[in-house]
Amino acid sequence: MKLVVIGANGQLGSDVVAAFSANGDDVAQLTHSDIEVADLDSVSRALRDLRPQLVVNTAAMHHVETCEREPEKAFAVNALGPRNLAVVTRQSGAVLMHVSTDYVFDGSKGSPYVEDDAPRPLNVYGVTKLAGEHFVRCTNEKHFVIRTSALYGTRPCRAKGGLNFVELMLNLARERGEASVVDSEIVTPTSTAEVARQLVVLSRSERYGLYHATAEGSCSWYGFAREIFVSTGALVDLKVASPNAFPTKVPRPRYSVLENRALKARGLNGFGPWQNALHKYLGQRTEHPLESRLCRS
Numbered sequence: 001m002k003l004v005v006i007g008a009n010g011q012l013g014s015d016v017v018a019a020f021s022a023n024g025d026d027v028a029q030l031t032h033s034d035i036e037v038a039d040l041d042s043v044s045r046a047l048r049d050l051r052p053q054l055v056v057n058t059a060a061m062h063h064v065e066t067c068e069r070e071p072e073k074a075f076a077v078n079a080l081g082p083r084n085l086a087v088v089t090r091q092s093g094a095v096l097m098h099v100s101t102d103y104v105f106d107g108s109k110g111s112p113y114v115e116d117d118a119p120r121p122l123n124v125y126g127v128t129k130l131a132g133e134h135f136v137r138c139t140n141e142k143h144f145v146i147r148t149s150a151l152y153g154t155r156p157c158r159a160k161g162g163l164n165f166v167e168l169m170l171n172l173a174r175e176r177g178e179a180s181v182v183d184s185e186i187v188t189p190t191s192t193a194e195v196a197r198q199l200v201v202l203s204r205s206e207r208y209g210l211y212h213a214t215a216e217g218s219c220s221w222y223g224f225a226r227e228i229f230v231s232t233g234a235l236v237d238l239k240v241a242s243p244n245a246f247p248t249k250v251p252r253p254r255y256s257v258l259e260n261r262a263l264k265a266r267g268l269n270g271f272g273p274w275q276n277a278l279h280k281y282l283g284q285r286t287e288h289p290l291e292s293r294l295c296r297s
């Protein structure tokens with residue numbers, strides 16, 4: 001299959017490139033210097049000569065505080081961007097696979113959200129990502145919209161400008177021997193490598209639609225940190241941070257766990273417990289350049 005990955009040097013995009021390449025597909029990689037998704041002309045130009053059968057969009061403006069400060073830009077990237085991709089892929093007959101987020105929900109349900117649950121985003125990031133989903137679903141019927149959550153991967157998240165949560169915790173353990181982490185937000189930590197493999201499986205299915213795609217189970221950020229430290233044997237004084245320790249004006253869902261109901265119903269779910277994916281990541285991470293950088297610091 002001939003495909004284009006947009007956001008190819010991002011945290012998820014780089015694993016998407018690796019997963020499709022490992023599958024033997026012909027993968028063209030587009031970074032932000034090759035395409036501006038918010039600009040229809042740029043999207044048309046970038047895709048015209050490549051003539052992909054599938055376009056995977058991982059590009060987004062997803063730093064939550066920045067989205068709140070710059071709502072027009074967030075709408076342009078997160079809503080008009082996928083719309084532009086949907087328009088161009090519909091014209092060429094290509095399939096569009098678009099990545100979305102658990103932040104389309106408000107967290108009040110208190111049990112895992114399924115694809116049919118009504119979204120109600122609490123912040124600009126969630127509103128603009130939901131608008132992007134709608135544009136894709138209304139514009140190109142050959143679409144996959146995939147909501148995922150709390151990603152970590154071997155490449156740093158570009159929008160968040162640094163280490164993923166796992167590396168941040170291990171850095172704190174090494175440099176300070178202590179960490180304070182909130183236990184008031186419940187999420188499902190999800191490995192980008194696993195999401196990428198799921199996208200490959202879905203791309204072969206032609207079962208277009210909306211999918212939740214996260215690891216199984218859930219925890220607080222505190223619980224995630226504890227599992228990281230226990231699994232690595234890191235010596236660290238881990239405390240629950242008070243809710244006011246990291247003040248933010250931007251509301252976030254306190255519970256954003258997703259159930260992969262559509263994947264399971266179609267026999268396509270490839271995810272296992274979040275702890276298993278974390279252990280796999282920790283087992284492989286010494287091979288990554290980031291590790292040697294951290295070890296030297």
Ligand SMILES: NC(=O)c1ccc[n+]([C@@H]2O[C@H](COP(=O)([O-])OP(=O)(O)OC[C@H]3O[C@@H](n4cnc5c(N)ncnc54)[C@H](OP(=O)(O)O)[C@@H]3O)[C@@H](O)[C@H]2O)c1
Pocket residue numbers: 006007008009010011012013031032033035036037038057058059060061062077081099100101102129148149150151152156157158159160
């Ligand atoms: N990270 C999470 O925890 C999380 C959770 C749920 C869902 N998601 C979703 O997962 C997707 C991937 O996230 P990620 O963590 O891999 O993000 P990332 O590391 O920040 O990668 C995003 C990529 O998109 C590119 N990009 C940003 N704006 C663009 C634009 N206007 N036009 C073209 N390219 C643009 C970025 O390039 P530059 O950096 O050069 O601008 C970067 O390569 C996003 O859709 C996000 O909403 C993420």
